[in-house]
Amino acid sequence: MSCATRPMRARGLAAVVVAVVLALTGCTAPEEPEQENGTAVSSATAAPGGNDGNAGGPPDAVDIPQIIDDVQPSVVTIFLERGGLGSGVIYSEDGLIITNEHVVRGAEEVQVAFADGQRVAGTVVASDVVTDLALVQADRTGLPPAEFQTELPEVGELAVVIGSPLGFENTATAGIISGLHREIPGSATNSASLVDLVQTDAAISPGNSGGALVNSRGQVVGISEAYIPPQAGAVSLGFAIPAGTAVEVVEELLEDGSAEHAFLGLAPRTVTPQIAQQLGVSAEQGVVVLAVENGGPADEAGIRAGDILVSLDGEPLASAEQLLAALRAFNPGETVTAELIREGENSEVDIVLGERPVRNG
Structure with missing residues (x-):
């Protein structure tokens, strides 16, 4: 936790930090869901193993192409004037987009590209460094908001990542939920955001930041955040901010601009x-x-x-x-x-x- 805002007593004692890459490209740095702010928010607990809710019976086959078709219209690409890009998820039909704070850090105006090919101007309206979340208001309405599952997914459940890795828009990768409540070792030295994360082996790459981690029902269970790169000895170690955290922070930001x-x-x-x-x-x-x-x-x-x-x-x-x-x-x-x-x-x-x-x- 940073205490840089005021004088501190005592310094020293170094630590080794595991290499973690925030997934940003080109930058230096079964109940009906409630409706909140035009955004579908479900508190239903995820069914394990891709089960669609048929308790006691075998799980139905998971139609990953259909999941992607359903969710892709709710995922956008965010372009910055300085040349970087990231991803975002439509939060409400009036053009509110949720993304990572580190995607839009230092920017006031961005460009937002949609799955249908349209590209419009966007304004960064609020951000929260602690959770690494931000809101962008796109100059477009009538959009399909994603459905957010605010309960944590279960380990072993299907996970699909949708975003724009390395600028390849509308890209999807698939795997499972690998772990919950993960903290990135050594991250506390520089950031308060890389804690209490959802881990997945669905590939997350630069440019995925701010995009969607989706379950077998097409619900967003996380906002893509970071990955540990192969040069650190990792294989398929990606991390996302839980959707419950994202929704809570967004609602606070909408209320008064801060969390x-x-x-x-x-x-x-x-x-x-x-x-x-x-x-x-x-x-x-x-x-x-x-x-x-x-x-x-x-x-x-x-x-x-x-x-x-x-x-x-x-x-x-x-x-x-x-x-x-x-x-x-x-x-x-x-x-x-x-x-x-x-x-x-x-x-x-x-x-x-x-x-x-x-x-x-």
């Missing part, structure tokens, strides 16, 4: 044997506090640089990324109990969570 996030006001780093030795502690896992924001929630609770957080509200913490993911479950103003180790002694402190400051860029 609220719980804030501790400290810089975390995963404990390693080297760090534990340096601090003279025997902790095998936890989160070391590198720095504390003056006057922030952690500072007010008496947390100091060098403390090791081992649990938050009873949930063990094995990494800095787990801490960031755990904070997603809380709101500003709530009180959480943190167990920590200081100079070899265990203790507990209550922390009144603050609201994460809004950062530009």
